Amino acid sequence: MYEKITPPPTGEKITFQNGEPIVPDNPIVPFIRGDGTGIDIWPATEKVLDAAVARAYNEKRKISWFKVYAGDEACDLYGTYQYLPQDTLTAIKEYGIAIKGPLTTPVGGGIRSLNVALRQIFDLYACVRPCRYYAGTPSPHKSPDKLDVIVYRENTEDIYLGIEWKQGSEIGERLISILNKDLIPATPEHGKKQIPLDAGIGIKPISRSGSQRLVRRALKHALQLPKEKQQVTLVHKGNIMKYTEGAFRDWGYELATQEFRAECVTERESWILGNKEKNPQISLEENARMIDPGFDNLTPEKKAQIVKEVETVINSIWSTHGDGQWKDKVMVNDRIADSIFQQIQTRPDEYSILATMNLNGDYLSDAAAAIVGGLGMGPGANIGDSCAIFEATHGTAPKHAGLDKINPGSVILSGVMMLEYMGWQEAADLIKRGLGASIADGKVTYDLARLMEPPVEPLKCSEFADAIIQQFNC
Ligand SMILES: NC(=O)C1=CN([C@@H]2O[C@H](COP(=O)(O)OP(=O)(O)OC[C@H]3O[C@@H](n4cnc5c(N)ncnc54)[C@H](OP(=O)(O)O)[C@@H]3O)[C@@H](O)[C@H]2O)C=CC1
Ligand SMILES: O=C(O)CCC(=O)C(=O)O
Numbered sequence: 001m002y003e004k005i006t007p008p009p010t011g012e013k014i015t016f017q018n019g020e021p022i023v024p025d026n027p028i029v030p031f032i033r034g035d036g037t038g039i040d041i042w043p044a045t046e047k048v049l050d051a052a053v054a055r056a057y058n059e060k061r062k063i064s065w066f067k068v069y070a071g072d073e074a075c076d077l078y079g080t081y082q083y084l085p086q087d088t089l090t091a092i093k094e095y096g097i098a099i100k101g102p103l104t105t106p107v108g109g110g111i112r113s114l115n116v117a118l119r120q121i122f123d124l125y126a127c128v129r130p131c132r133y134y135a136g137t138p139s140p141h142k143s144p145d146k147l148d149v150i151v152y153r154e155n156t157e158d159i160y161l162g163i164e165w166k167q168g169s170e171i172g173e174r175l176i177s178i179l180n181k182d183l184i185p186a187t188p189e190h191g192k193k194q195i196p197l198d199a200g201i202g203i204k205p206i207s208r209s210g211s212q213r214l215v216r217r218a219l220k221h222a223l224q225l226p227k228e229k230q231q232v233t234l235v236h237k238g239n240i241m242k243y244t245e246g247a248f249r250d251w252g253y254e255l256a257t258q259e260f261r262a263e264c265v266t267e268r269e270s271w272i273l274g275n276k277e278k279n280p281q282i283s284l285e286e287n288a289r290m291i292d293p294g295f296d297n298l299t300p301e302k303k304a305q306i307v308k309e310v311e312t313v314i315n316s317i318w319s320t321h322g323d324g325q326w327k328d329k330v331m332v333n334d335r336i337a338d339s340i341f342q343q344i345q346t347r348p349d350e351y352s353i354l355a356t357m358n359l360n361g362d363y364l365s366d367a368a369a370a371i372v373g374g375l376g377m378g379p380g381a382n383i384g385d386s387c388a389i390f391e392a393t394h395g396t397a398p399k400h401a402g403l404d405k406i407n408p409g410s411v412i413l414s415g416v417m418m419l420e421y422m423g424w425q426e427a428a429d430l431i432k433r434g435l436g437a438s439i440a441d442g443k444v445t446y447d448l449a450r451l452m453e454p455p456v457e458p459l460k461c462s463e464f465a466d467a468i469i470q471q472f473n474c
């Protein structure tokens, strides 16, 4: 079955039922070490996860690690350009849950991202990246403790589908010519626009099905959170990209108000209901004027449309959501992408789950991780309906590779997410407590040490792992 790898002699497979993993006490879990600093981070992570599981379950549970290959290590074993061997794909498919270190992607030319390929091959459509603050972590931000968000990033489409043509390529030039001569002139809203003949071209597909399955997962997650965090914000640049990013917003609201009608309220609905609660006699038109500040300057058709919206909301959900009942529902709102970057800094405590398309989520998860202490503290999970791969938000950080220096925190915390996904909460909690206590003691790697006041002597990557494990006994 495998060409060059052998599964561990003991252990059982994780299976999936209705999208949920069924985990034996001794599961086999494939891992990819990763390129660059993967060589430092992975051993530290494995040590912490093993120690936590042994301690939490008195040796009754144990992960049997199955080493599989991708990136540079794969080429060393399987040969030139064998960056993602079939063995690795077979193992992840067979065992269902895997964890990985970062993999290199060259800029401009060369191979396309192996990280993105894994997400697409296994249809891991939700990239879940929590950004929360551990007490004592130094941060460039004044009140990092106020940020506690989870980026829910669509993980399979958008420009990451990688359908693009190089400037000057034959097909690229043909496509530009067809667009300029036929398709753009045939679309009145595009007027006389033309694409420069020396442009590269990329395609940005955003589908209704892809958007809605992501938002569905985000809403289900929101329902598990404490009441005050039950909110999903749809992040988009729909003012500019109306039929891709704008459609993502519209499909998100559509899904929320159709599939989660009893459990959710949209921000606009909450304004309409709130206006009527404050003034039970308010007319539909006055209510419409209050939710749309530019109402009086609108065309009669647009005004009628907003009045109709108010009427529909009152008629359809007043009995279930009115009189303040909406305050107990999941709030679904939306924010324009550039604005959310400043909002998570200026009003961090107003946000919870940020549902995004692929590119926005990529940017936003690095930015949010920076607020709570940097990329060394940014874990992540790629989740589908029958497979999950856990990995940090950051990349290979090549300048630090092999120095036993880098912060393993984000891959360790990705391991925590994996344990939680497996239902091994006790082991996950042990690590979170250990990591938090180590940081609070000032026992940290260089990235956090350099920001601490007064400065502290940094631990090595491996020493940080040991410091976390030592806390298990406290
Ligand atoms: N999922 C994946 O596997 C990903 C892979 N990549 C790939 O990684 C490669 C390198 O990307 P690059 O743009 O340099 O981004 P990286 O995220 O790898 O690193 C950028 C900088 O972030 C900081 N950083 C990253 N990881 C850590 C950590 N664990 N602890 C502390 N600080 C950290 C370091 O800053 P400083 O030096 O200031 O301390 C580092 O130099 C590229 O090929 C890229 O495509 C990128 C993202 C995700
Ligand atoms: O695949 C890559 O090289 C980069 C991916 C990335 O930045 C991410 O997933 O956050």
Ligand SMILES: [Mg+2]
Pocket (backbone or CB within 6 Å): 362, 363, 366, 393
């Ligand atoms: Mg990224």
